[in-house]
Amino acid sequence: MLTYRTSQEWRTRAACRGTDPALWDTPTHLKHDDIAIPEQLAMCKGCPVLRECAADSALARDSGTIRAGIPVAATGGVGRLRSWKALSMIATTGDVDAAREYAFADYGVAMAGAGNE
Numbered sequence: 001m002l003t004y005r006t007s008q009e010w011r012t013r014a015a016c017r018g019t020d021p022a023l024w025d026t027p028t029h030l031k032h033d034d035i036a037i038p039e040q041l042a043m044c045k046g047c048p049v050l051r052e053c054a055a056d057s058a059l060a061r062d063s064g065t066i067r068a069g070i071p072v073a074a075t076g077g078v079g080r081l082r083s084w085k086a087l088s089m090i091a092t093t094g095d096v097d098a099a100r101e102y103a104f105a106d107y108g109v110a111m112a113g114a115g116n117e
Contacts, residue, residue, distance in 0.1 A: 008056075010049040010052040010053075010056075011049070013048050013049050014047060014048075014049050014053060015043045015046055015047035015048070015049075016040075016043055016044075016047070019043075023039070023040060024040065024065050024066045024067075025064065025065060025066075026064055026065060026066060026071045026072060026073055026074065027073070027074070028064075028073065028074045028075050028076075029073055029074075029075065029076055029079075030071055030073045030076065030079060035071060035100075035104050037066060037069075037071060040066050040069065041069045041096070044066075044067075044069035044096065045069060045096055047068075050068055050069075050090065050094060050096070051068075051090060051091050051092075051094050052091075053067055053068045054067065054068035054070075054087045054088070054090035054091040054099075055087075055088075055091035057070075057072070057084075057087050058084050058087035058088040058091055061084060063075070063080055067087060068087055068090045068091075068096065069090070069096045069099075069100065070083050070086050070087050070090070070096075070099060070100065070103055071083070072084070072087075082102065082103045082104075082106075083103050085102065086099035086100065086102050086103035087099070089102060
């Protein structure tokens, strides 16, 4: 079970710290091209606080952003629910690839071809 941390100290160790915030924005509705995020995905996969970021985002129900390698639409019902579940998976297992497969299964593409090399 995920529990919310009141301390946000982990953010000081995030790989994305100091990057342009616009790099992490997502459109209102995600399309196929929006899940291919090679620059952000590479940064997230190498981040020392990947699991903390994913847990924070899943618990806060973030939207309109990319967190832990998962784009979360600003709106979108089932799509956002799948993204939040994927973030919970990353928080628990640290497996970004499996979480992305789960979150974007309905997009009908292999994740290897969607910026997940």
